[in-house]
Structure formats: structure tokens, C-alpha cells
Amino acid sequence: MNLGNxxxxxxxxxxxxxxxxxxxxGYEATSFSDIVDATGLYRGNIYHYFKTKDDILQAVxxxxxxxxxxxxxEWDSRHADPKSSLLAxxxxxxxxxxxxxxxxxxxxxxxxxxxxxxxxxxxxxxALFDLFRDWLRMRFLELGKADAADALALHLLGRAQGIAxxxxxxxxxxxxxxxxxxxxxWIGQL
Amino acid sequence: MNLGNxxxxxxxxxxxxxxxxxxxxGYEATSFSDIVDATGLYRGNIYHYFKTKDDILQAVxxxxxxxxxxxxxEWDSRHADPKSSLLAxxxxxxxxxxxxxxxxxxxxxxxxxxxxxxxxxxxxxxALFDLFRDWLRMRFLELGKADAADALALHLLGRAQGIAxxxxxxxxxxxxxxxxxxxxxWIGQL
DNA sequence: CCAATTATTGGACGATCGTCCAACTATGTC
DNA sequence: GACATAGTTGGACGATCGTCCAATAATTGG
Numbered sequence: 001m002n003l004g005n006x007x008x009x010x011x012x013x014x015x016x017x018x019x020x021x022x023x024x025x026g027y028e029a030t031s032f033s034d035i036v037d038a039t040g041l042y043r044g045n046i047y048h049y050f051k052t053k054d055d056i057l058q059a060v061x062x063x064x065x066x067x068x069x070x071x072x073x074e075w076d077s078r079h080a081d082p083k084s085s086l087l088a089x090x091x092x093x094x095x096x097x098x099x100x101x102x103x104x105x106x107x108x109x110x111x112x113x114x115x116x117x118x119x120x121x122x123x124x125x126x127a128l129f130d131l132f133r134d135w136l137r138m139r140f141l142e143l144g145k146a147d148a149a150d151a152l153a154l155h156l157l158g159r160a161q162g163i164a165x166x167x168x169x170x171x172x173x174x175x176x177x178x179x180x181x182x183x184x185x186w187i188g189q190l
Numbered sequence: 191m192n193l194g195n196x197x198x199x200x201x202x203x204x205x206x207x208x209x210x211x212x213x214x215x216g217y218e219a220t221s222f223s224d225i226v227d228a229t230g231l232y233r234g235n236i237y238h239y240f241k242t243k244d245d246i247l248q249a250v251x252x253x254x255x256x257x258x259x260x261x262x263x264e265w266d267s268r269h270a271d272p273k274s275s276l277l278a279x280x281x282x283x284x285x286x287x288x289x290x291x292x293x294x295x296x297x298x299x300x301x302x303x304x305x306x307x308x309x310x311x312x313x314x315x316x317a318l319f320d321l322f323r324d325w326l327r328m329r330f331l332e333l334g335k336a337d338a339a340d341a342l343a344l345h346l347l348g349r350a351q352g353i354a355x356x357x358x359x360x361x362x363x364x365x366x367x368x369x370x371x372x373x374x375x376w377i378g379q380l
Numbered sequence: 381c382c383a384a385t386t387a388t389t390g391g392a393c394g395a396t397c398g399t400c401c402a403a404c405t406a407t408g409t410c
Numbered sequence: 411g412a413c414a415t416a417g418t419t420g421g422a423c424g425a426t427c428g429t430c431c432a433a434t435a436a437t438t439g440g
Contacts, residue, residue, distance in 0.1 A: 006437075007387065026306040028218055032428055044431075045388050053428065104302060111359045112294060112302050116216040122359075129359055154356055154365060155372070162352025166344055169301045169312075169319055175344060182345070196407080197417065222398055234401075235418050243398065381440105388435065396427070405418070410411105 011049045011059075014039055019060045023106045026113055027057055027121075054121060061124050064106070065131060072135050082142040086156070086187045089136065093160060094180050097173050104168040107132075108161045133157060143190060159183055201239045201249075204229055209250045213289075213296045216303055217247055217311075244311060251314050254296065255321060262325050272332035276346070276377045279326065283350060284370050287363050295354040297322075323347060333380060349373055 017038040021030040032053055036043050050056045071092070079085040093100065103109070107128045114122035136153035145152055160183070167176035207228040211220040222243055226233050240246045261282070269275040283290065293299070297318045304312035326343035335342055350373070357366035 010387080024306070026218075026303070028216075029307045031426075033426080042389055042391095043429090044390070047429070047431095048387065051429090104305060108355060109302055109306065112299055112355060113216070115294060115358055116214070116299065117219045126359060129356075151365075151368060154360075155369065158352035158356040158369060159349070160352070161355045162348035162350070165298060165302060165351045165355065166319075166348040168305055169316060170344075175341075178341060179345065179348060200417080221396075223396080232419055232421095233399090234420070237399070237401090238417065241399090384437100384439085386435105386437070389433080391431095393430075394428105397425080398423105399425105400423075401421095403419080405416105407414105407416070409414085 007049070010041070010045070014041070014046055014049055014056065015059050015063050018056045019063060022057065022060055022110070024103050027110065028113065057121060058124055061110075061128065064128055068128065068131055072131070082139040083187060083190070085139050086136070087184060089132070089156070090160070090180055090183045090187065093164065094177065097167075097176050100164050101167050101171050101173050101176060105161060105164040108164060109168075129157065145190075156183075159186075197239070200231070200235070204231070204236055204239055204246065205249050205253050208246045209253060212247065212250055212300070214293050217300065218303065247311060248314055251300075251318065254318055258318065258321055262321070272329040273377060273380070275329050276326070277374060279322070279346075280350070280370055280373045280377065283354065284367065287357075287366050290354050291357050291361050291363050291366060294358040295351060298351045298354060299358075319347065335380075346373075349376075 014035065018030070018035050021034055021038060025034070032043070032046075035046060035056070039046065046056075050059065075085055075088045079088055099106075107125075111122055111125045111129065114125050133150070133153050136156055137149045140149035140152040163176060163179040163183070167173065167179075204225065208220070208225050211224055211228055215224070222233065222236075225236060225246070229236065236246075240249065265275055265278045269278055289296075297315075301312055301315045301319065304315050323340070323343050326346055327339045330339035330342040353366060353369040353373070357363065357369075
């Protein structure tokens with residue numbers, strides 16, 4: 001039997017290139033030829049790994065999930081108390097401020113684009129929100145916010161999305177930093 | 191000389207149809223043929239009024255500006271104190287909750303889409319944000335928030351955008367209402 | 381080393397995209 | 411009522427889109 005080691009590498013390369021392109025240009029705006037050019041592979045070869053462009057997006061979403069899950073468990077191992085964890089979440093925004101200002105939030109912009117006319121794909125992309133939503137809810141639960149944990153999680157997600165969007169629209173990192181400080185303060189006084 | 195009354199009507203009809211399509215499906219996802227079908231006009235006739243699809247978007251943005259300006263001046267005439275005005279802004283979100291949940295915020299989603307790979311057009315769409323930003327800043331100024339008026343305006347815009355985005359992603363009007371109540375409370379305690 | 385599976389090459393496919401234009405009709409001016 | 415302008419008809423254009431596939435090369439298990 002073939003172990004497919006070589007193939008897995010090519011497959012990962014396709015996903016990696018597509019992930020970046022979908023983020024920076026958007027999903028629909030990225031053509032199959034763009035992926036061909038970015039990977040340096042032949043059209044047919046890519047279709048050997050993915051039957052459709054939609055399938056590539058599904059794989060990209062799955063890859064995002066893997067990476068974000070790794071990030072969350074890293075935070076879990078690094079922070080004992082829930083407030084530090086929440087601050088780590090907010091700190092991620094600061095750390096990625098350059099990309100956020102230039103291309104927006106990868107989770108938010110993807111969901112926004114797909115939500116218009118590809119609701120089937122948006123349901124897959126929503127899993128990225130769910131990942132953070134569930135993780136945040138746990139932290140609020142640990143903070144004793146039993147009956148409002150999910151609402152607080154969604155509130156924080158919304159705050160973060162709003163900040164990322166405005167900062168992206170105005171290409172303004174200072175605005176982002178200022179708003180993030182307010183989020184930090186909000187977490188502190190919980 | 192021709193007064194062009196007939197033409198103005200056709201022109202307005204094109205803008206109206208395109209405005210709805212761009213909002214509900216997104217700009218790139220809306221093809222020229224979609225506009226042709228929606229208006230019932232012939233391709234060439236539309237090109238008699240607009241040289242490119244980008245020109246149609248510019249006209250749609252201009253139309254949005256006209257309508258939002260009318261809305262703002264209506265609020266100005268209806269509300270004497272700044273807090274009532276701010277509440278009117280928030281109340282607009284509640285009033286449009288159905289469309290917001292289904293298609294997202296027309297201003298936010300348009301800017302998000304164009305911000306990825308059409309930054310030239312996004313600059314035009316940004317004017318929609320500027321319109322609200324400036325109006326909100328005036329209200330915060332009237333509230334005595336001299337040195338933070340613009341930051342508060344952007345903060346409120348961001349909050350609204352975040353709420354609209356999360357509500358859209360999860361198709362959840364209850365979430366939207368809940369978050370809007372918090373915005374109301376925030377305005378009340380300013 | 382052979383047979384089978386996996387991977388790559390390279391191009392072709394129909395459909396749809398945004399744009400353009402020549403011919404034709406309606407409208408308003410002098 | 412002739413003339414210019416504005417508006418409409420209807421189709422064609424090249425470019426690009428996502429998808430498909432037969433032929434060839436590489437890799438692997440028996």
C-alpha cells in the first residue's frame with residue numbers, strides 16, 4: 001500500500017497557499033489560477049487532491065481549526081486563572097494587529113463573505129466562531145458567570161470583531177490598540 | 191434641449207436594483223446579468239447610463255449617502271438632546287434587525303468585501319462610515335466629551351458593527367436585541 | 381522486478397464574466 | 411417637420427472562470 005507521504009506534503013502546501021490567498025484576497029476573489037500560480041503546481045494536480053474549489057476552502061477551514069485549537073490549548077497550559085486566559089485572547093488581537101488592519105479578521109471576514117450567498121459554506125466557517133465561543137464560555141463559567149457565560153462569550157467576540165472591522169476599514173492600528181485597552185479594562189473589572 | 195426626465199427614472203431604477211443586489215449578494219457576487227434581469231432592461235441600455243460596474247457601485251454608494259443623510263437630519267429635527275439622538279442611532283439597528291441578521295450591515299459588509307482587494311472602491315465606501323462617524327462625534331461633543339468625541343464615535347460604530355456581524359453569523363435576532371440593550375445602557379450612563 | 385496504486389503533466393472544455401457597439405426608436409428644439 | 415440628442419434594442423467580443431481528463435511518471439507493496 002502507498003503511504004502517500006509525498007502526497008500529504010503537496011496537499012498541505014495547497015492548503016497553506018490557499019489559506020493565505022483566501023485571507024488576503026477573499027474566497028471568491030481568489031481564482032483557481034491564483035492557487036495554481038501560488039503553489040507552482042499544475043491545475044490537474046491540484047484537482048487530484050481536491051475535487052472542487054469549495055473542497056479546498058473546507059480544508060482551509062479545517063486547517064484553521066487545527067491551528068486555533070493548538071493556540072487555545074497553549075493558553076490553557078500557560079494560564080491558570082480565567083482572567084489571564086481572557087487577556088491572552090485579547091492579546092492575540094494586539095499581536096496580529098498588522099494583519100488585522102490590512103486584511104481584517106480571518107474568521108470574521110470569511111464568515112461575512114460566505115454569509116451573503118454561500119450559506120452552506122458559511123456554516124462550515126461558523127465552526128471557527130464556535131471554537132472561540134465555547135472556549136470563552138468556559139472561561140466565563142470559571143469566573144462564576146454561570147447564567148451569562150455564553151452571552152458574555154458572544155459579547156466579547158462581538159467586541160473583538162467590531163474593533164477588527166473598524167481598524168481594518170480605517171487602517172488604523174492606534175485605534176485598535178486603544179480599543180483593546182478598553183477590552184482589557186472590561187475584563188479586569190469583571 | 192432634452193430634460194432627460196425619462197432617463198433619470200431609468201437611472202434611478204438601475205441604482206435601486208443594484209443597491210439591493212449588492213447588499214443581499216455582495217458586490218462581486220452580483221453579475222452584470224443579475225442587474226439586467228432585476229431591472230428588466232437590456233445590457234446596452236444600462237451601459238448607456240454607467241460605463242462600468244464599478245460606476246454603478248459608486249452611484250449606489252452615493253444613493254446610500256443620500257438616504258443616510260436624510261435619516262440623520264430627520265433624527266436631528268426630532269431629537270433635541272444628544273442622548274436621544276444616540277439612542278435613535280441604536281434604535282435603527284433594532285428596527286432593521288431582520289435585514290441585519292439575514293444580510294449583515296450594508297455599510298460594514300460592503301467595506302469588508304472591498305477592503306480585501308478593491309481598496310480604491312473601499313475608499314468610496316468608507317464615506318458611509320465617515321458620515322455616521324462625524325454625526326456621532328457631534329453628539330458626543332454636545333455631551334461634553336470634548337477630547338474623546340471621535341474615539342467615542344468610533345467605539346460606538348465598532349460596537350454596532352460587532353453586534354451586527356455576530357448576529358448575522360449566528361442568524362440570531364435575540365442576541366442582537368440583548369446586545370442593543372447593553373448599548374442603550376452604555377449611552378444612558380455616559 | 382512486477383503490478384498496482386498514487387502523483388504529475390499539460391491542455392481542453394463549456395459557461396459566464398464585464399465590456400462594447402452599430403442599428404434603431406423616441407423625444408424635444410428651432 | 412427636419413434635426414440633434416437621448417434612450418433602447420439585441421447581440422457579439424475576448425478574457426477568465428471552475429472543472430475535467432487522457433497520457434505519463436513516480437512510488438510502493440508483494
